[in-house]
Amino acid sequence: MPASSAAPAVTALGDARIITAAEFAFHPVPGGRTTVATPVSPAAGATHVTLHVVRIAAGESYTPEHSVSEENTVVVFAGAGTAAVGEHARPVERGSAAYAPTGHVLTLSADGPGMTAYVWRTPLAGAPVGSDPVLHSSLWDDTTQLRGFDGTGQVEAAERRATMNFVFWPGTGSSRLCLHCGIQQPGETFNVHIHPDSDEAFIAFEGVGQMYLRDRWIDVGAGDVLYAAPGVLHGARNPHTGPAARRFVTCGGPSPYDPALYSAAGHSSQVR
Template identity: 45%
Template sequence: MTSFDQHGVVIRRRELKFTEEDGCRVSRPVGPHVGAEFVSVDIVCIPHGASWKPDVYRQEETTAIVFEGTGTAQVGDETSPMIKGSTAYAPTDQQITFTADSDEMTVYFWRAVLPEGRPRSAAPRLFNTVYDTSKGIHKFAGTGEIAPVESERRAYMNFPHWPGNGCAYLCINSGMGAPGNTFNIHAHPGAEDALFAMEGSGQFFLGDQWLDMEPGDGVFARSGTLHGTRNPDRPGAPELFVSVGGPVPYDESLYRAAGLSPELV
């Protein structure tokens, strides 16, 4: 981690510290130790044939995204093959298990305690992919904090796990930006955001500056902190810059901006 201030934390994958836990390598860049109130993030490297199945996850909502490698994921009694970009959602009281069949599978886990009394879905979608375009925002102009630059081309954002497919609290979005595309600077009052670059190099905005990001890098934005993403139109820009994460608790304004109901189904 290269910075820790009133805006949040900048996370550099090359600087992560890992410990050995249950046969896997684990790093925890986001959690109470950096002042996070609602969300934690675990980065877990699972070797071939090994499984990651922490009991503590059963007490929380958990959303997971595969960054590298292949394997399988199981949530409750349902199992799905996993490749890069695959996602899994585990409601509270459901065990989630990842097993690697490649040399190593790297999975990012977002974790949050579901507040008491908050409604839950009877049949949430458990598996998806960050590339699912069935629901999302295609021209996001922000939430009012920073006026959009009209000359900017807008990135789009998919909703792999959101209230419309049964995610009760810890939703995950995936931003997709071609060269020159920006997902406008915005904030989530009352919600934190843990955001990571998954594919391609690009930039994240945090607080008051744009930061270069490589795959596996990320930021933790404190409640109400300005943030955004872009794929600058410059030599060597990737065809697609993919960022993943989401505000916790989820921000209803994102779904309304997409013309969707924020109600849990």
């Protein structure tokens, strides 16, 4: 595999880039102390997806613009509060996840010291609607997983292969936007692959590791974001080993979802 490189603040390779958490540009939401950064969006070159990083002040709430007319997924990165999908509200903390189908407004409310959340947005664009979608979950939900993923062959596959949890996907009623959680234990890799028709936007949720973009491995830490346009090679790995090594966790997913991932896991991509 190509040698890794230490990530500068922004690593840009044409239609692929990594934006570190230190470079997020936060702007205030009118009427309060909540702030939002948008590292991935059509304005920044994405085709299908927008990714917000939201710092919600204690006692305040946040709803993505146009939430009712699109799909939203959210992962709580820090703090605690409540995630409401329409009338279905649930307490959330670090690692909690929520899915808001079209027609259901996502509202995030912060308790205590506040809450930081990553919010993915995409329009439905005629996708089928799930009959009874799962609205609340966790990155650690291992009900449905992809194990032993070979990648797509453009880069030599690693032998020690990471596990991916399917948190929101067609099997849970997600129409277009998915959420997956990659758990790279020390020395493990989620092998390099592409999505021919999907944007990929995912984050480093926990630990330190590397993300692959087009032709190289790049060092990343918790909070950093990867964006890859359709057809751009990407992956994730934990190159660290030894007694002090810890797991490296990523989360996000292709938009629209890529049926090839579910096929690799032996599952149908039909929206239930």
